[in-house]
Amino acid sequence: MPENNNEIPDIVIGRLPLYLRALQYMVLEEQMVTSSKELAERLGISAAQIRKDLSQFGEFGKQGTGYQVEFLIKKLRQILNVDTIWDVIIIGAGDIGHGIARYPNFGAQGFRVVAVFDNNPNKIGTKIGDFSVQDSAVMPAIIKQSNIKIAMIAVPASQAQLVVDDLIQAGIKAILNYAPITINVPKGIQIQYIDPVMHLQKMTYYLK
Amino acid sequence: MPENNNEIPDIVIGRLPLYLRALQYMVLEEQMVTSSKELAERLGISAAQIRKDLSQFGEFGKQGTGYQVEFLIKKLRQILNVDTIWDVIIIGAGDIGHGIARYPNFGAQGFRVVAVFDNNPNKIGTKIGDFSVQDSAVMPAIIKQSNIKIAMIAVPASQAQLVVDDLIQAGIKAILNYAPITINVPKGIQIQYIDPVMHLQKMTYYLK
Secondary structure, three states, X not given: XXXXXXXXXXXXXXXXXXXXXXXXXXXXXXXXXXXXXXXXXXXXXXXXXXXXHHHOOOOOEEOOOEEEHHHHHHHHHHHOOOOOOEEEEEEXXXXXXXXXXXXXXXXXXXXXXXXXXXXXXXXXXXXXXXXXXXXXXXXXXHHHHHOOOEEEEOOOHHHHHHHHHHHHHHOOOEEEEOOOOOOOOOOOOEEEEOOHHHHHHHHHOOOO | OOOOOOOOOHHHHHHHHHHHHHHHHHHHXXXXXXXXXXXXXXXXXXXXXXXXXXXOOOOOEEOOOEEEHHHHHHHHHHHOOOOOOEEEEEEOOXXXXXXXXXXXXXXXXXXXXXXXXXXXXXXXXXXXXXXXXXXXXXXHHHHHHHOOOEEEEOOOHHHHHHHHHHHHHHOOOEEEEOOXXXXXXXXXXXXXXXXXXXXXXXXXOOOO
């Protein structure tokens, strides 16, 4: 869980990307105005919660007239710091590494994959889309040289902590970890986990 | 967000798999007893929150002596309904589908991938580990025949809603969706999302 140094709870921040995604679909559908009620129906979050979350950042809608979709998207992108493009690297060129390297939605959402690394000689030099897999040995130099702050790791669980330690040492500040293991990071470093087991176990609770 | 039909908040249920995973690492490290304080340090969740969450399900630890690791694992697995093995199917045999089909941790966590489906003739019949990719056309029959309740979908966003509709029609009750799109499901159907963008955007908030 990321540290939160201001007054807005981490859980609120975690919902903003969901709102942003729902609003972006409305743009595709050429919808100009929405309401907390409509967002609530799309997302399964209560309208009161959505209004409360958004009101923490400003006055984005009007009672009775709702939210201007494009305006709210712009504001959410500013709040989440994705009104810019972040360079992201991937470590691990296995199936998941391939999948995220080819993921089509990063560009529109504020991210650009700029390099893929692996320490397996059989993978170094192979192509993933437009990328040649690079040797992990050059990773720290590239992170520093290009001032990269974000990494996604898709390496075996046994290697994940060592990779993260190297990444942080080189200057990475935010890590999305696909390896099924909890990683220790110092204060001030963001880490998020993607683990299908966590999601499946949450759902089986409800499958009695 | 899943519906919650009893008094325990959904957010609490979502933390139980994290506790379970941390406890399972303690077993690997041959640790017999733990405390809410130690779990708190490992997980970045407050000790008070962990005690409060666990106390909703019973009296699992004693003041001063902490929690018996194996006992708490057993209880959490019962609560989450993963003291059994759930059959799971995968729809979509692309990179992500391959990655999750080969994911090594399902077995120990209550899940077993039993089939992979795709509608692309070039993929049908190809091998992923021990599986042959099957034609999506036979999917409904197999779901019904084997009474499968859980599916993971890794198909293009444009196909995801149609695939989910088919799955629910055939009897699936819980869906883990890797496609970058919000899906509509009827009440009583669980759906969870895995989207790297959501996690990255949450972290960039803190990268000022």
